[in-house]
Amino acid sequence: MGHVVIKNLRKEYVERRREPRDGSRGSHQGDTLAVIDGLDLEFRDGELVCILGPSGCGKTTLIRILAGFERKTSGSVLIDGREVDGPSADNIFVFQHSGLLPWMTVGQNAALAVRRMANKQEMATRVAEAIAMVELEGFESHYPHQLSGGMQRRAELARALVANPEILFMDEPFSGLDALTRLKLREEVINMHELLEKTILFITHDIDEALIMGDHLVVLGDRPARIKVSERLDEPHPRNLTGNPRLAELRKQLHRSLGVHFAL
Ligand SMILES: Nc1ncnc2c1ncn2[C@@H]1O[C@H](COP(=O)(O)OP(=O)(O)OP(=O)(O)O)[C@@H](O)[C@H]1O
Ligand SMILES: [Mg+2]
Numbered sequence: 001m002g003h004v005v006i007k008n009l010r011k012e013y014v015e016r017r018r019e020p021r022d023g024s025r026g027s028h029q030g031d032t033l034a035v036i037d038g039l040d041l042e043f044r045d046g047e048l049v050c051i052l053g054p055s056g057c058g059k060t061t062l063i064r065i066l067a068g069f070e071r072k073t074s075g076s077v078l079i080d081g082r083e084v085d086g087p088s089a090d091n092i093f094v095f096q097h098s099g100l101l102p103w104m105t106v107g108q109n110a111a112l113a114v115r116r117m118a119n120k121q122e123m124a125t126r127v128a129e130a131i132a133m134v135e136l137e138g139f140e141s142h143y144p145h146q147l148s149g150g151m152q153r154r155a156e157l158a159r160a161l162v163a164n165p166e167i168l169f170m171d172e173p174f175s176g177l178d179a180l181t182r183l184k185l186r187e188e189v190i191n192m193h194e195l196l197e198k199t200i201l202f203i204t205h206d207i208d209e210a211l212i213m214g215d216h217l218v219v220l221g222d223r224p225a226r227i228k229v230s231e232r233l234d235e236p237h238p239r240n241l242t243g244n245p246r247l248a249e250l251r252k253q254l255h256r257s258l259g260v261h262f263a264l
Contacts, residue, residue: 001080001091002166002199004043004066009075010224011036011061035061037224039075043216046197048190050210052258053220059203062225063169066201067094079167093165095173099156100144106155107131107140113163130161134188150181157188167199186213190237207254211247212239219257228257 012032035058043049053059064070066077068087077084079091093113100109110127117123131137134154144152153173160168170189174182190213193200204210210217211233219229231250241247255261 001045002043003045003080004041004167004199004201005076005078006039006041006066007076007078009036009039009041009062009065009077010034010073011058011065011070012073034224036065037226039225039227041218041227041230043199043201046199047215048193048200048202048213049216049218050214051201051203051218051220052205052207052210052254053225054222054258055205057220057223058225059220060171062220063094063171063201063203066167067092067169069094091166093160093163093168095156095160095168095170097153097156097173097175099159100152102144105141105143106136106147106158109144109155110140110158110162112159126162127158130158133161133192134158150177150185153177153181153185154188157185157192161192161196164196165198167201169201171203172205173202182209189213194237207251207258208241210254211241211251212237217250217254219254221257229253 012034014030014032016030039062051059051062061070065072066079066084068084079088100106101112104112107127110130111123114123114126131140134157136151136154136158139147139151139155144155147155156173173189174185177185186209189200189202202210202213214233216232217229218227220226221228231253233247233250235244235247239247241251
């Protein structure tokens with residue numbers, strides 16, 4: 001489960017033109033913007049895939065198509081052999097910065113995916129385990145606004161843990177957090193991935209973050225998004241970026257593929 005196959009994917013947006021001011025009818029057709037074109041990609045079951053690419057290249061668009069929130073123009077997207085044709089609450093969880101419901105406590109937010117479970121005891125155990133794993137014990141009755149930014153992301157991680165999806169989508173989940181909190185949350189995601197062995201698709205702008213976390217690293221090129229790098233890594237965690245020749249070489253390759261030549 002959690003196997004994704006993308007074939008010859010194309011996505012274009014139609015940009016509506018405004019009516020001309022002179023009152024003539026003008027064109028309603030609009031311009032089309034091809035954001036993704038001819039994209040072939042496969043995510044193996046249980047892989048932690050990190051996607052990098054310049055701003056505006058179509059990373060968020062890709063996740064939205066995979067999650068069924070956005071329609072593709074053509075091509076095929078199969079998740080566990082089934083074509084994606086709309087949002088699927090069962091097997092997919094999309095991690096969002098502000099995904100917590102403000103009127104619910106941390107405990108209630110974490111329990112969202114299992115709130116209809118018949119066995120309330122099991123439900124409570126699952127929620128308690130997830131909250132312990134993200135180190136939020138003692139904050140179960142707090143509301144999101146009473147938490148720091150880092151704690152809010154932890155609570156959102158707990159929610160994902162409880163939901164236990166086949167695929168977890170994370171679009172720059174730690175943006176805006178301080179460097180230390182970010183490092184700790186990275187560890188949480190790595191631990192979570194090792195524990196659950198589910199497919200995670202993680203978008204980041206941080207090359208080192210991708211190298212530290214990913215089993216499969218993908219760099220997308222400028223619009224329309226095409227693959228510039230797709231490398232699988234089976235280095236164990238924790239990873240040493242400077243002492244490991246394979247990682248050091250890949251680090252250079254990733255920088256170059258993103259047009260950075262001076263940071264090497
Ligand atoms: N709903 C939409 N309608 C029209 N154009 C859109 C829409 N959503 C995205 N785009 C365009 O598609 C392109 C890709 O956007 P997308 O958000 O997927 O980029 P991204 O790779 O996630 O960028 P970033 O790294 O800045 O988050 C951009 O040029 C954007 O303007
Ligand atoms: Mg984006």
